[in-house]
Amino acid sequence: MGTVILDRQNRLSSAELRMRLNQLVEHGEDDAAPKQLFEIADFVNQMQIYEGAMYEISTKLEILDTEFQVRFAHDPIHHMERRLKSVDSIMEKLERHGLPLTIESIRNNLFDVAGVRVICNYRDDVYSVSNYLSAQSDIQVLRVKDYIKNPKQNGYRSLHVIYAVPVFLSSGAHYTPVEVQFRTIAMDYWASLEHALRYKSDIDDAKLNEHEQTLLDCARSLQNVETQMQTIHRDINGAPQGGEAPVEMPRREEGDDLSDFSWL
Template identity: 75%
Template sequence: MILDRQKRMNTAEIRARLTAAGHSLGLDGTEEGERGVDLITDFINQMQIYEGAMYEISTKLEILDSEFQVQFSHNPIHHLERRLKSTESILGKLDRRGLPYTVEAIRDNLFDVAGIRVICNYRDDVYSVANYLSAQSDIQVLRVKDYIRNPKQNGYRSLHVIYAVPVFLSSGAHYTPVEVQFRTIAMDYWASLEHALRYKTDLPDDKHAEHSQTLLDCARALQNVETQMQTIHRDINGAPQGGEAPTANEDSPIRNATLKGQ
């Protein structure tokens, strides 16, 4: 099942939101304003490319899931969630980094504009799907952060991989980054609650700290339960066992070109 956490790109809505930021873009009918109009057009075109890259990756994941079902009678992916970062979120991130409102700044510095969350059934599935996807010849692994084997201090676990995938337009192939987060159902369940707590600002500090500690304890307990259930799954199912996380192609010219702003 694929869940789009936002509707597909709405160019009229993007144009309206960028125009609302006119004090920064100079949309005032002058020569500066004309450059602002050009920026809106370039921004919409770039968002179309990000959307295309997101759908390219999600299609690859669907095909992998179907192949697993045929080969092993097991679907490793429980569901997918896709999202394009909102216009406000993109502009806000540029502001926080002191970057200009340009398409070049977005391309060179923001690698999570297009995002997919892959919710798998078991930890083996996380690594198997990530590695099979990474092995495909037309995509590149740009960056890997394995928070499953190396959890964050608060207990967060997930495998983050940034891929570059070609989007073919009339002007040729545009290699575009997509951030993919792989996690199990239990990891996602935990992360959703932790996210809600993090942004719950009206809780007293002592209650917030108490819940944070409880969530850390829960993360460790869930990890133990997942390990036991994984063992049972391995005994009754012939699907591939998980290996190591994918590795970035450090010497890839595509990677170096895509990450030139970092």
């Protein structure tokens, strides 16, 4: 069975995007700011490139998953999710960090406009898939944050990798960043529910803080269950132990402006 891919929004519609940009220009408190950012044609073109990069990465992952199934009778990827940041989300993030509202600012500072979440069956799969993807000759590994080996204080675990992948247009290859989050089913279960509780409900912070320790305990319990399932899988299938996270090795290409960036 092929890899299940969930798109968090419909495919990019240039007509809808232009309409939303025009609305922002017309209703913005500071008329100069939206106009500075949204040279509309340039922005639409840039978003199309981000979408292309997102599909390039997900296609590479699909092919890897199929290869594992053919060679090892094992699907390491349970499913994938893809999304592009909305116009409003892009603007909010630029403003929150005090960055200029320009296309250049997006390119130089926002490396999660295109995102893919890869849900794997086991922790070993997370490292296997991420390393095989990172080893491909046309991929650049720009930044790695391993929250599996070094969980966040609240219990969050996931492997975050920012890749640059070439998008081939009539004008040539455009190396474009995509944030890929690798996590197991158990990690995704906890992260999704914790995020919904923290950001999607009307509960005040004080009430939520009462449950911080319980949420952390749940994360640790799921990790223990996950470790036991991984051990069973290794014993039955002779699966190798997982390796390390990919290594940051950005390669300088002619015209490549992705080597110096901040993680926002």
